Amino acid sequence: MILVFGGTTEGRKAVEVLEEGGSPYFYSTKTGEQDITLHHGQRIDGALDEEAMRAFCLAQHIRLMVDAAHPFASQLHQTIAQVSEVLNIPTIRYERIYPERDPHLEWIEDYSQIPQDIHTLLATTGVQSISKLKYLETNGIKVFYRILPRESSIALAKKLGAQEDQLCFFAGSHPLNGGLASRQGAEADAILLKESGLSGGFLEKVEAAKAKGMRILVLKRPAINFEHSVNGPYGLRRAVEKLLPEFYPLHSGLTTGTCATAAAIAATIRLIKNETPAEVPVILPNGETIQVPVSYGEDYASCFKEAGDDPDVTNGIEVRANVIYEHKDTETQRIIIKGGEGVGTITLPGFDYPPGSPAINKAPREMIETNLKTVLSPLTTNLSPLKITISVPQGAEIARRTFNPRLGIEGGISIIGVSGIVKPFSEEAFIESIRKCMTVAKASGSERVVINSGGKSERFVRALYPTLPQQAFVEYGNYIGETLKIAHELNIKNVTLGVMLGKAVKLAQGHLDTHSKKATMDKVFINEMLQEAGISMDISNITLARELWEKMPQEKIQDFVNVVIRHCETFCKPLLPEGSLTILLIDDEGKIYK
CATH class of the missing domain: 3.40.50.720 (NAD(P)-binding Rossmann-like Domain)
Known part of the structure; x- marks a missing residue:
């Protein structure tokens, strides 16, 4: 337990x-x-x-x-x-x-170190700190306390000696709302913050205080x-x-992108510092840091892919990184990422990078760059550019068992991973997790439930429904049909389905499970929808549905969207017979069509 x-x-x-x-x-x-x-x-x-x-x-x-x-x-x-x-x-x-500590702020170890040359202080350190700040009032400093607008907090504040006119309350979204600006036009000379981290809104409060010209005192977090x-x-x-x-019945794993990043970090540390740590910290795209085991060869560092309990043909493969100084004068980049043995080469358009590029996706490239800049920052900015070559010794063989050949990626695997972590789910477990999320959404009392394929589409659709609670947004992954059936079973009346074009063209053909193992893009059917929308164009060379956004005439996009959504509704609306379904089609830039 x-x-x-x-x-x-x-x-x-x-x-x-x-x-x-x-x-x-x-x-x-x-x-x-x-x-x-x-x-x-x-x-x-x-x-x-x-x-x-x-x-x-x-x-x-x-x-x-x-x-x-x-x-x-x-x-x-x-x-x-x-x-x-x-x-x-x-x-x-x-x-x-x-975040890193800003040297322009005044950092203190405890409340006794607050400077005595201020006149008015806005304390955002919570109701419990009032007793520790009362001594300032006896020294002639006017203190205002910003606290949560709870009855228990207000009662405790008064018990600790705060007067009614000293209390300010959190309300709304502005970092310093409820502060002195709302009290007879008065302004505080200084503000006292706790080093509360990103989730505590620390940076937003600092920026708001700077904008007001306030002196900023920060109480350091305890170890x-x-x-x-x-x-x-x-x-x-x-x-x-x-x-x-x-x-957990099933365990998580690492993406090839995280493995490549870890290997690159380790190889860079060995090159610059001549150190070989057994594990290295890797910053994931969401900003958190995890420790990843690494090992070393003669001229490379490596990380072995662990897929956890996710069925993945790349489980156990070795991902290597060779890092050297790049002395070419023509190179302006500080970090140059190349593909080596076993990393596929893109041969068709439609990916993040043009044909001829190594199949190292955008997210892993950004992970490598972000992490190496962190490694390099405490050292020197005068180093020559670094060339990082990612290789996978078994990549060419393993790639034959993936969809890479069909996608036009030749000679090896792709280095992929948006989150950096593989979260395993059996189909049954995933659908059950959707049911739990839908149940929570229903219980939240939201007037509408918005279902999306993942974090990217959710981020775009959230802007349309800013007042809905977080629980109202549910990820369906690939299980659109099952999610709509659950919505019907739970008697959810209003559902919005956000879908990007890759899944939408499969859904429009009746594939309620859009996983690549269950359904693939059908160019013949897509061409039929284009003709239905009055669009004549050659799509024989496309490899991904999202290429359609750029290829079709801009003035005909809405006509095509109407056709796709109509076909999707044909299969989706019967699954929600007593509810209202709104389908939104989302392009790669976040534009929403309906």
Whole structure:
């Protein structure tokens, strides 16, 4: 059993990660005021001292703890560490992502270091800090406290000595709303912030304070030391899989893009620092960092692909990176990425890069560049450009068992991966996860549920429905038909289906499961839809449906969209007989057609 300490954004993310396992767990908060939905978790509320926490862990057979509490909850972190040591229960710290400390801000270790030469201070450090700031008032500094607009927070603030006219409240979206600007036109000379990380809106608050010309004081976050620390959902899942393997029926893995990035990092560190670490930190596209094992050969570093329990022909392959200085004067790039043995070559148009380019997708290239810039930044900017050559010794052989030959990628595999992590799901488990998400969406009371294939399409469609709660957006992956059937079973009346063209042309032909193993792009059918829209064009050379956006006449795009959506409706609307279905077609730039 797992015990999570939350009440934060990280706590909410931890719940999302653990819910994927379908196993029971406990979620603990101090006040019980966080609005959160648990399906497999059981909520416990109220502060736990060391004795109570120890007793609970023993009674409930807790085998793993996750500390996702606020970084400034020092007493709780200390208690968790003590119980963890006494009962020998491993603990994962779910940390926030923190930007580099801006030297132009005034950093302090504790409240006693606040400068005394300010006149008015806006404190955004929470209701618990009021007692620690009262001494400033006796020194002639006017202090305003911005707190949450909860009855419990207001009552505690007054109990700690704050006056009514000193209280400001969080409201709306502006980082400094509810501040002094709303109180008789007064402005604070300075603002006191906690180093609360990206999820705490730290950068937004700093920028807003700078715009107001305020002096910015920042209370440094306390050190939190646990053996296992993560700063994102993928890292948390991988840590749970390692420490409590049975919690997840299926385990996650790494993409070839992450493996290539890890190998490139390791090879660069060896070239520049002459060090060979056994694992390296890899920053994923979502900003979190995971540790990835690496190894070394004579002139390369490598990473072995682990696919977890996802059925993948690339599982176990070795991805290598050779890194050398590039001394050509014509090169203006600081990081040059090349494809070597076993990495396929693009031979047809329609991909992120032109024919002749190595089949290393955009996301892995960006991962490599982002991570190597991080490695290089503390060293020197005067280094010669680096040439990174990615190779896969078994790539040519394995590629024959993939769709690469059909897509016009020859000579090897593709280096791919948008998230950097492979999350495995059997078809049954994936559909069950959709059902859970749809159930949560229904329970949220939202007037509409918006289903999308993934994060990219969801990001585009969200702009159309800014007032819908997060729970109203559900990913269907490839299972459009099953998702619509679930919507009908749950009596969801209004559904919006966001779909990109690659899946839409399959759906329009009646393929309610758009996975490439179940359905492929049918050029004959696409040509029939083009003719139906009054468009005459040669599509014999296209390899991906998204190429249609650029090839067809701009003035005829809406006509084609109308035909595609009409065909999609033919197969989708019967699955939602008592509801209203809106289908949105999305292009690669995020433009939405309906």
